[in-house]
Amino acid sequence: MALEIKPSQALKLWRQVHLDLVQDAHSDLSVRQTAILLTIYLELPPHTVRGLASRLGVTKPVITRALDSMGKLGLVSRRRDETDKRNVVIQRTVAGALAVEHLADLVTAxxxxxxPA
Amino acid sequence: MALEIKPSQALKLWRQVHLDLVQDAHSDLSVRQTAILLTIYLELPPHTVRGLASRLGVTKPVITRALDSMGKLGLVSRRRDETDKRNVVIQRTVAGALAVEHLADLVTAxxxxxxPA
DNA sequence: CGATAATGATACGGCCCCGTAACGATCGGG
DNA sequence: CCCGATCGTTACGGGGCCGTATCATTATCG
Incomplete structure (x- = not known):
């Protein structure tokens, strides 16, 4: 079931997708933001600031700021946890799901x- | 010859490698820098500032600055073209080749x- | 030789991100 | 009920990257 890919293929794939990302005006996410976005959309909810911070090995302000900027882009949204009002639950959005799907299409294409080389 | 990969696999791969990159203190390259680095190491030399700029669809100062920062990291080096002293030839380095190889290993692993899903 | 073109570097103002430290709000145990 | 712990946010100073415009150097062509 493992995906067999040669190092030279991996590099070509990585380069080509990065070229696409650079030339695509809409995708302006940093490496960290991409990691956060994909974690939100691939791992099971609920997602919190603290949970994402420890999952990525970064500080909490990094998550807060990334959610700010990605929120402005409509890729994620936030909501107070009513059962424990200290928490913030990060929610997915339609635009975010489309962006993730777009990335998946890019990589697969x-x-x-x-x-073969 | 094509590499068969499902969208869900592509996303998992993209996320996991990005998580690795975020947690690896040494790799601090932006998306643009990564695209430039891989282009230098995967496409046939010689590489020039102008050539990379048009290849990536960015302005020349972007390339100059990226070469500055990557040069400080030892990932690339520059040399004046003696036959046409207006040109600068971008050269590969051992450290750069190792970094590219490291990325290839990361993706393949x-x-x-x-x-399968 | 002189004017023009081409190349890469630099200056500038602006924006975004970082890490540390501090903060207000909220929860929970004694 | 209160005090400490926890959560997310914000403030601050610093640094990097951006795009536009401009520059010095070099080549080319009339």
Whole structure:
């Protein structure tokens, strides 16, 4: 079930998708923001600031600021946890799901174009 | 010859490698810098500032600054073209080759761990 | 030789992100 | 009921990257 990929293929894939990302004006996410976004959309909810911070090995302000900027882009939203009002629950959005899906399409399309070497 | 990868696998791979990159203190390259680095190491030399700029669809100062910062990290080096002293030839370095190889290992290792879904 | 073009670097103002430290709000145990 | 612990946010100073405009150097062509 493992995905077999040669190092040279991995590099070509990584480069090509990064070229796409650089030229795509809409995707302006940093590496950290991308890691946060994908964690929110791939791992089971609920997601909290503290949980994401420890999951990524970064400080809490990093998460707060990333949620701020990604929130402005409509990729995520926040809501107070009513059972424990100290917590903030990070929620997915339609725009965020579309962005993630777009990334998936990009990677799969570029993988499909890879040669054997 | 094409690499078959499902969208869900692509996302898991992308997320896991990004998590690795975030937690690896040494790799602090932006998306643009990564695209530049991989282009230098995967495409045939010679590489020039102008060539990379048009290849990536960015302005020349972006390339100059990226070469400055990556040069400080020892990932690339620059040399004047003696036949046309207006040009600068970007050269690979041992450290840069190791960094690229490290990235390739990262991607291939994470791909190998992917499940079927 | 002189004017023009081309190349890469630099200056500038602006924006975003970082890490540390502190803060207000909320919860929970004694 | 209160005091400490926890949660997320904000303040602060610093640094990096951005795009535009401009610059010095070098090549080219009439």
């Amino acid at each position: 570029r993988a499909r174009e890879l040669g | 994470r791909a190998r761990e992917l499940g």
